[in-house]
Amino acid sequence: MTETQPILLPGSSPITSNPFASLESPEIEPFERSVRLGFIYQDLCRQLFIQHPGYEIVAEEVQLQSGKTTIGAIDFLLRHEDAIEHWEVALKFYLLKGGQWYGPDSRDRLDKKLHRMLTHQLKMSETEAFAERFPDVQKVIPKLLMQGRLYLNPFEEERVPEQCCGYTLNPDSVNGYWCYQHQAHRIGEALYKLAKPDWLTGTDEPENMLNAFPDYSVHCQSESGHFWMVVPEHWPT
Template identity: 25%
Template sequence: MEKDNLQRNFEGYLSTPRLWQNAEIYGLQQCVLSKTSLRNFSVINAGNLRLGKLVEQFVFHQLSDDDSCSIIAENIQVQDGKRTIGELDALLMTESRPVHLEIIYKFYLYDPEEGPTELSHWIGPNRKDSLLQKLDKLKEKQLPLLYHPKTQSLLDDLGLSTSETIQQVLFKAQLFLPLDHQNIEFNQLNPACVKGFYVKMDNLELFKTGQFFIPEKINWLMDVHDDVKWMNYDNFLLKLNPLTNKKLAPLCWLKQHGKYSKFYVVWW
């Protein structure tokens, strides 16, 4: 990844709020990182990572600038013989006690017809995952890994005990609303996470006079900027159609009437 894009992604990560603020959801407590003046990211080889691993590096970089805690270990593999049971994202030492931290960064779209509750409406762009599925996985698989017998020897080596260690998540997300459903009410989640909208193919003509860009997935974190090769509507469709035909919902950028927007085009 180019250095400029790496920096833009880091700034996009920093500007993304936590998915919920003060209240706990599913009994999950959000980690609140100290306010930081950190703005530059220069970790070598970070540009070759998948999006999820890149976010982890951004978090570790931010934590390294936080005087109130220190990183004890990152990406701790828990194994039973040759079989990997799972991984703890990070173990931290804070001013009060050790913390097991799980790091999540997601992109969710609001489907008003999906489920009966605020949390159940949020799904992945390709409908292969959902917010509820991720919360369940955290609660039932990822966080209980701390108490697995095979984790105990790893903790012993680090001088930690499960009884003293608390568990937190750093759950950030970018949320996208239907084009015709922009005024939804947020009771549990953070409305500041809304970054754009989504449309079906049938509604794309509304933006026929705009200019378009389709970033690679590794660049989904960053905010829209002008230093790209914008496409007109016809060229955009030529690039878009093969993706939607494969049932892929790409994140796209729009420049129209002097405004910039992020949006998904969904096939469903």
């Protein structure tokens, strides 16, 4: 994860590069309270920020309220080089189809997710609720870290977009493959299902061979180590 490049190339604020790339052999405790990727990833970032000499966690998972209504949450509030930064982090996996990047659950789409993070989640530190919660914080620098992987279907021709919502996609993150179930025989090697904690890094000991296709998307690692997402015929509808 420390070596993984973000899906979006840094350069335009608030998009940031991987802040953990300089960490050597960090010690990571497994997260066992949930199998949801978002919780696993956020806890991983928390552990890495704690071990990073350049960052101090001021607050995390801050629920902001207006009256009795929760208006949103902040992933991390960090102190870095005498500045306060508001970080939103996300681990996402998107498949290119018809010019759009869809998640395995096709209700999730990269452009929608990015727009939501830029226009809602990162704006939480500009709200009155934030100012009331942190009256001593006068200026906050927004940061967005979105890691993961982008997948192409090698059995279908499609132009790969270079941008999403005006931000440049990182070509190094386009290193996964996907296919429909009826195309899977063309892969030509065994596929092994990945547990969600292994979606980003894969595993050195694949053991759960994919022998039948369920009625949902399955994330796999091939015998040669490539990442494959096999989706049902009705995806992305």
